[in-house]
Amino acid sequence: MTAPALELIGLKKNFGPAEIIRGVDLAIPRAERHAIIGPNGAGKSTLFNLISGLIPLSAGEIRLNGEAVSGKPPFEINRRGLSRSFQVTNIFPAMSVFENVRCAVLWAKGERYAFWRSVGGNRAVTERTEEVLSAINLQSRRDVQAGVLTYAEQRALEIGITMAGGANVILLDEPTAGMSKAETERAVELIRRISEGRTLLIVEHDMSVVFGLADRISVLVYGEIIATGPPAEIRASRQVRDAYLGEEVP
Amino acid sequence: MSETASVLPGMKVAASRGGWLIWTLLAAAFALAPLLFRSGTSLTMMSLMGIAIIFALSYNMLLGQTGMLSFGHAVYFGLGAYFTVHAMNAVIEARLPVPVAAMPLVGGAAGLGFALLFGWVSTKRSGTAFAMISLGLAELVGSSSLILRSFFGGEEGVSTNRTKLLRLFDWNFGAQVQVYYLIAAWCLLCIALMYALTRTPFGRMCNAVRDNPERAQFVGYDPHRVRYIAFVLSGFFAGIAGGLTAINFELANAALFGASQSGNVLLATFIGGVGHFFGPILGAILVTFLQNMLSDVTEVWQLYFGLMFIATVMYAPGGISGLIMMHRPVWRAGALSRLMPGYGMMVVPVALAAAGAILVIEMATQIGVHGAQGTTMKLLGIGFDARSVPPWLVAGAMLGVGGLLARLVGRRIAAAWDDVRAMSLTHGGVA
Structure with missing residues (x-):
């Protein structure tokens, strides 16, 4: 059997005396769409920051495609096939939409730090950039400065940057937060398309998004996963209802 | 600033044709300027402008392209000048067959070498930390220049004689017009190289690191590495500018390292505008012109200079190039x-x-x-x-x-x- 795409073993994180992540174990097989839900302050974003290397672990281990990546800087983890989006839009604001996406393609296409060849010369880079632009439906805005896009467009660009490099594990942190219903529907459609055949880990508050998209769901409460399973099982779980979902479950 | 290749092939051709036109005009302007402005003063001033253009563009590789504010860029300029002077003297003494036209490369190598050395630590952070370290390094090098007299020559500096090197095509570089053409050729080459740099994968990642270093990490790039490479390349071009200064004055002295030298390049770059590639070129020309002209007219020319800088910061933060591109x-x-x-x-x-x-x-x-x-x-x-x-x-x-x-x-x-x-x-x- 192949190693899980992403494996978290005894993950812990404390900020001073405050334990935010209190021993998380989770194995996500390849090509699974996995959602993490939980009340505010449960540690969902902290978990993402640990996995992507933004903040160091206090204890435990993270394996990406079977390889230990804990302690590596974010760019090393990214090069090994993990890409993430942010809850607060995190793009390159002074650059054009096209350049934003292209920068996310460069490393994966082997350009590295090349300062001796033209950036337009690599056909594979240009083609991939065009492909991503059309996937996120921003071709018509390609030459616009990213900082002046509408909020929904910036969120789409954020997803585009995240998927552009061809990482096989994608982490999305509340991709539909702050969107209207119509915008959310379009975003979910986009996420479904781009995560085809890849491993997706998503934090989301909108339960219709979560239950519509995820193959499995984990419930994180006070830094611990209290349940993991298919949507139907999570919806039916007494423990989850008590801890989090209440009576408003669809 | 970021012009993307057009999807329509016809437009692409038109754009590159426009590009060739600009480069041809620029080369023609460099070649014909001495025919229009024949006086000795104009030749001297145009030589200084060429040097200032290279220096300001190298500075903008840091400030405008990569988002690093340096207060000590003159270090690489000054060291480039000193190493060029010493190399010229060594060449003269050993009677080596090296033409003077190749000597700015020594300056470039010195700038690059010291940027490799000083850059590793200072580029770990951008922002205030980088700015402070650049200031500290400038102080360090400035004060060593007064201590290490054998190399830096103390107050009076180290002089050389550019006419004693190998002659090519019977040019001995005694006349200022020959020096002008030497500087013009290097200036054109450096402009082209630095422009090409902005169009490479590395150049684009410089902009990405300037805009959002955190995000750059999550697309696979180490911001420290990007800043370090930018710093080293910038040091190389600053060193070339220093080398040309050494040839122009046949002298290198401690003033070349000075805080005012570092300040001037910041002013010229900012007044020209950091947001567009050609901005620092305009800034370098204007500031060099004013420095030479205003100082003849009024003794408090630096005051006017400062007022102009403040006006730019307040009313036109994009500089001259920003004003132009706005229209x-x-x-x-x-x-x-x-x-x-x-x-x-x-x-x-x-x-x-x-x-x-x-x-x-x-x-x-x-x-x-x-x-x-x-x-x-x-x-x-x-x-x-x-x-x-x-x-x-x-x-x-x-x-x-x-x-x-x-x-x-x-x-x-x-x-x-x-x-x-x-x-x-x-x-x-x-x-």
Whole structure:
């Protein structure tokens, strides 16, 4: 059997005396769409920051495609096939939409730090950039400065940057937060398309998004996963209802 | 700044043809300038402009392209000059067959080498930490230049003789015009190289790191590495500029490292505009021109210089190139004529206020600096006493009326801009 795409073993994180992540174990097989839900302050974003290397672990281990990546800087983890989006839009604001996406393609296409060849010369880079632009439906805005896009467009660009490099594990942190219903529907459609055949880990508050998209769901409460399973099982779980979902479950 | 390749092949060809036209014009301007401006002063000034252009563009690789504010860029310029002078003297002594035209490479290598050394630590952070370290390094190198006398030559510096190197095509570089062409050729080459750099994968990642270093990490790039490479390449070009300075003056001294040298390149780059590649070129030309011209006209030229910098920061943070590029879409939409009346009217209050300010500054200088010799002075051929009341009243009135009128005309210009923007929205032509 192949190693899980992403494996978290005894993950812990404390900020001073405050334990935010209190021993998380989770194995996500390849090509699974996995959602993490939980009340505010449960540690969902902290978990993402640990996995992507933004903040160091206090204890435990993270394996990406079977390889230990804990302690590596974010760019090393990214090069090994993990890409993430942010809850607060995190793009390159002074650059054009096209350049934003292209920068996310460069490393994966082997350009590295090349300062001796033209950036337009690599056909594979240009083609991939065009492909991503059309996937996120921003071709018509390609030459616009990213900082002046509408909020929904910036969120789409954020997803585009995240998927552009061809990482096989994608982490999305509340991709539909702050969107209207119509915008959310379009975003979910986009996420479904781009995560085809890849491993997706998503934090989301909108339960219709979560239950519509995820193959499995984990419930994180006070830094611990209290349940993991298919949507139907999570919806039916007494423990989850008590801890989090209440009576408003669809 | 970021021009993307067009999807339409026809447009791509047109764009690159426009590009060739610009490069040809630039080369022609460099080649023909000495025929238009023949005097010795102009030749000297144009030589300095060429050097300043390279230096300012190398500075903008840090500030504009990668988002690093350096207060010590003169370090690599000055070291480039010193190493070039020493290399020239060594070549002369050993009678090596090396032409003077190749010597700026020594300066470039020195700039690159010291940037490799100093850059590793200082580029770990951008922002304030980088700015402070650059200042500290400038102090460090500046003070060692006074201690290590055998290399830096103390107060008087180290001199050389550019005519004693190998001659090519019978050019001995004794005449300033030959030095000018040497500088012009290097300047053109460096402009082309630095422009090409902005169009590489590395150049794009510099912009990405400038915009958002955190995000750059999550697309696979180490911001420290990107900054470090930018710093080293920038040091290389600054070193070439230093090498050309050494050839131009046949001298390297401690003033080349000085804080004012680091400050000047920042000023020139900023006044020209950091947001566009050609901005620092304009800034370098203008600032070099003013430094040479203003210092003949007034002894407090640095004060005017500072006022100009403050005005740029406050009213045109994009610099001259920012102002120009702001009007490009308007011009394309054919709406420039709508802005012109307002701009034309603005000339009057600006001239009035500037005249008032000049009068105040010059009278204050007369009293403060030359008060002991008497306070009668002459401005535009009119003699008056700086201690008497009427000229101060005139100056105050000019400042007041100028400021008031500027405000009124400013409103008119803002309204015209609103018109232009509204128009472009309905036509969809202007971004």
